[in-house]
Amino acid sequence: MCGIAGLWSPRGYSDNTPKLAEKMADRLYHRGPDGRGFHFDPDHGLAMIHTRLSIIGLNAGDQPIFDKDAGLVLTANGEFYDYKRLRGLLRTDGFEFTTKSDSEIALKLYRKHGFDFVEQLRGEFAFAIFDEKKEQLILVRDRFGIRPLFWHNGPNGFFWGSEMKAMLAHPDVPREVCPKAQLHQMMQVMVPGMTLYKDIQAVLPGHMLIVTRKGDGFEVEQKRYWDAEFPLDGHHDVRSDDEHIEAVREKLVESITFRLEADVPVACYLSGGIDSCSILGMAAAIQQSPVKAFTISFDDDRYDEAHIATEMAEKAGADQDILRVKAEDLYGKNFEDAVMFSERTFYNTLGVAKMLMSKHVRDVGYKVVITGEGSDELFGGYAQFKADLFLHDPDYAATPAAEEMRKRNAIFSGSVLAEETISHPAFEEVMGFTPSWIQPWMLTLERVKPLLSDEFKARLGDYDPIAAIAYSLDKSMLDGRHVLDKVQYSWIKTMLEGQILNWGGDRVDMANSLESRPAFLDHHVAELAMRIPPHVRVRDGVEKWVVREAMKHVLPEVLYKREKFAFMAPPAHTDVKKAAEIDKLIEKWLSSEKIASHGIFDEAKMRASIEEYRKSDDHAQNTRKDIILNHAIALHAMEELI
Numbered sequence: 001m002c003g004i005a006g007l008w009s010p011r012g013y014s015d016n017t018p019k020l021a022e023k024m025a026d027r028l029y030h031r032g033p034d035g036r037g038f039h040f041d042p043d044h045g046l047a048m049i050h051t052r053l054s055i056i057g058l059n060a061g062d063q064p065i066f067d068k069d070a071g072l073v074l075t076a077n078g079e080f081y082d083y084k085r086l087r088g089l090l091r092t093d094g095f096e097f098t099t100k101s102d103s104e105i106a107l108k109l110y111r112k113h114g115f116d117f118v119e120q121l122r123g124e125f126a127f128a129i130f131d132e133k134k135e136q137l138i139l140v141r142d143r144f145g146i147r148p149l150f151w152h153n154g155p156n157g158f159f160w161g162s163e164m165k166a167m168l169a170h171p172d173v174p175r176e177v178c179p180k181a182q183l184h185q186m187m188q189v190m191v192p193g194m195t196l197y198k199d200i201q202a203v204l205p206g207h208m209l210i211v212t213r214k215g216d217g218f219e220v221e222q223k224r225y226w227d228a229e230f231p232l233d234g235h236h237d238v239r240s241d242d243e244h245i246e247a248v249r250e251k252l253v254e255s256i257t258f259r260l261e262a263d264v265p266v267a268c269y270l271s272g273g274i275d276s277c278s279i280l281g282m283a284a285a286i287q288q289s290p291v292k293a294f295t296i297s298f299d300d301d302r303y304d305e306a307h308i309a310t311e312m313a314e315k316a317g318a319d320q321d322i323l324r325v326k327a328e329d330l331y332g333k334n335f336e337d338a339v340m341f342s343e344r345t346f347y348n349t350l351g352v353a354k355m356l357m358s359k360h361v362r363d364v365g366y367k368v369v370i371t372g373e374g375s376d377e378l379f380g381g382y383a384q385f386k387a388d389l390f391l392h393d394p395d396y397a398a399t400p401a402a403e404e405m406r407k408r409n410a411i412f413s414g415s416v417l418a419e420e421t422i423s424h425p426a427f428e429e430v431m432g433f434t435p436s437w438i439q440p441w442m443l444t445l446e447r448v449k450p451l452l453s454d455e456f457k458a459r460l461g462d463y464d465p466i467a468a469i470a471y472s473l474d475k476s477m478l479d480g481r482h483v484l485d486k487v488q489y490s491w492i493k494t495m496l497e498g499q500i501l502n503w504g505g506d507r508v509d510m511a512n513s514l515e516s517r518p519a520f521l522d523h524h525v526a527e528l529a530m531r532i533p534p535h536v537r538v539r540d541g542v543e544k545w546v547v548r549e550a551m552k553h554v555l556p557e558v559l560y561k562r563e564k565f566a567f568m569a570p571p572a573h574t575d576v577k578k579a580a581e582i583d584k585l586i587e588k589w590l591s592s593e594k595i596a597s598h599g600i601f602d603e604a605k606m607r608a609s610i611e612e613y614r615k616s617d618d619h620a621q622n623t624r625k626d627i628i629l630n631h632a633i634a635l636h637a638m639e640e641l642i
Helices: 017-026 083-092 104-120 164-168 179-187 241-259 274-287 306-316 332-342 350-363 375-379 383-392 401-408 425-431 439-451 454-460 465-472 483-500 502-512 523-531 545-550 576-589 592-598 603-615 619-641
Strands: 002-008 035-041 046-052 065-067 072-080 123-131 136-141 150-154 157-161 207-214 217-224 266-269 292-298 319-325 368-371 515-518
Touching: 002 017, 002 072, 002 123, 002 164, 017 035, 017 046, 017 164, 035 072, 046 072, 046 123, 065 104, 072 104, 083 104, 104 123, 104 136, 104 207, 150 164, 150 217, 157 164, 179 439, 179 454, 179 465, 179 619, 241 274, 241 523, 241 545, 266 274, 274 306, 274 368, 274 375, 274 545, 292 306, 292 350, 306 319, 319 350, 332 350, 332 502, 332 576, 332 619, 350 502, 375 483, 375 523, 375 545, 383 483, 425 465, 439 465, 439 603, 439 619, 465 483, 483 502, 502 515, 576 619, 592 603, 592 619, 603 619
Parallel strands: 266 292, 266 368, 292 319, 368 515
Antiparallel strands: 002 046, 002 157, 035 046, 065 072, 072 123, 123 136, 136 207, 150 157, 207 217
8 A cells, every 4th residue: 555646747857856756755655654766767757656555565565666678667556466366377477576566466467468457456556557668658546446546637747646735746737726626525426537626637446547648748548447337127147045145255255355465464444334344254254363443433322333333343252442533533633634635525524533543543553454335335235225226116116114214314314315305307317317315415505506606606607516427427337227226336436436435435544554445345246246136235125135144144133133324423513512613613714814715605695604504403404504514614725735
């Protein structure tokens, strides 16, 4: 796990290039405190940067890695699993290895297979290969976007980095903010590839960029090598329930086994959900020894799952470590740091809590954790997914489960569940319906619009962010699919990468040099899950049914029977201490001076909205106001913090 960055200038080097490369590396120190390496190639105007977090090959994994015979250079972030088997196969083909690093297999596979080499790679990764002979740079991001990677192509060169802050350390990368992106961040959902900055893009998950020098500039080709492809409705795998259950168990065991491999101790994150509990149970069985388990506990019983996590830890014989997060911990400098590391806004302070957890995990001596992200996305775990099943699948429509589910999840009304139904013609066109997962954010947008300044609205023109999100989806991957597959696909392409894996994953974990490994997002597990029939993923209203059955032997009964409960931090309005803390951030970042300098909001309307929020006792409306305030504070803070 590491940080990478670089620049390729058609004009060649300036005298300052090595010094600027050092500055870029400095901004990635948290991603690689164990060492740094550079490759300077003045003849090509190239600088490649690597900061290292040592996990595998502790004394023999320095980068960049060279294949001098082929004229190739690699810098990589992340892990390639099953690398020992691949090294053995490549050796039989005559390839020689100069390091013990798992990353070197990417160079040899590229030599052997050309651009098809990515199909052989398994893991969480973002990397760059420079092909000197072809004068090409290849940037690759893993299938789900677990590891971040950004790029900018401008008149002064091509730049890339694991985080935008590394690129922005170079004066030739412009800082012009995109008003469309600001609007998207205020409503939570980004268009894939979009960032806060107009001229910086994210490499899309499952894609590679092929950058070729053309005279004094660069040609950039974007190539998709993988997508979350669900079968046509009625074409899912035909197996018995027992066969589906055993297949899921087998693939998860394989995935977790790979993710336990490291030259440093590996721990697990443990919440009260079946995903992290399943991973802990399987990890303990595979290791046949106690596993260290880290749990977040909130000071609000309605949101706290620590007691369930403790029951799981006791069943698995794990060494549980509980971090108790208080109201004041979630705001102030911690909030600002989470914004700075995430490089985007967030609707809930869960990301702050996870950043505090990653610091605690490092403080007690761990560098690697296995996590449960991805299970809900692949096995139909979210309440929003079930809501669409109940609405649009005739086999579920007649059940009373939808209303019962809404009552049980009333605490999340105004955040992840919409308090009223809303639709949009673009989603109706692309998907045939407006998915329940985006409706809360559409309602957030409706409450944001009146707060915007006339100047900001003029900059937006007639831009429709909901249509932009809908039309970013590949309709060919949606046509003819079952409703559950449609909603899972649309979420995977937007919220998984933009939210769950960002401020809920890599960015707040690596803020403290902690590598997180989401076992459910192994693409072998994913491809199996996508072929499982919808009624096996969600059975009689029970989400993730096949996972529950596959993990039944390691789960406590209370957890096996428990409905999915969204894991989030208590919103600010639920506690007077939290309200006091967010007021301090409002005073600092939503002052008259800040509002005027950024020009996003109409000050009078924002002030009135804040006063209304302070006086209201409507939980759903206050939850939505909490969301808007979190975003507004972060938007103003971000430009100064990154």
